[in-house]
Amino acid sequence: MATKPMTKTQLVAAIADAMEADKKTATAALDAVTDIITREVANGGAVTLPGVGKIFCRERPARQVRNPATGEMIEKDADKVVKMTIAKALKDSVNG
Known part of the structure; x- marks a missing residue:
């Protein structure tokens, strides 16, 4: 069972x-x-946090998305999203 996330x-x-x-x-x-x-x-x-991972911004191109309520296809503008790649050391400590 998962525990609650650590608060600030x-x-x-x-x-x-x-x-x-x-x-x-x-x-x-x-x-x-x-x-x-x-x-x-x-x-x-x-930004690379040693032992934790790398945080970076990635641009997403404009694309067609479906409105789940109506099923209509609409055009979504290009935007940016923040991504994080987890370090191998952290993955290994969780799985090992």
Whole structure:
């Protein structure tokens, strides 16, 4: 049975414990990492988190999609999506 995802508060507490620092410092560190990743990916770059994976932005071309309510085919404009490739080390630790 799957457990609930870790909340930001729990993550901050775990980071503070691992860094042997207070929660205010851990929150600042987590917010800084989040801001850097967001800024880099929004500008079309990619960020690799060693042992976790690579976060990047990919462009999707314009395409035909079906409206599930009516069955009508409509044209969807090109857009961008954020993707993440999981590192082999993380996959191995989960499956091993």
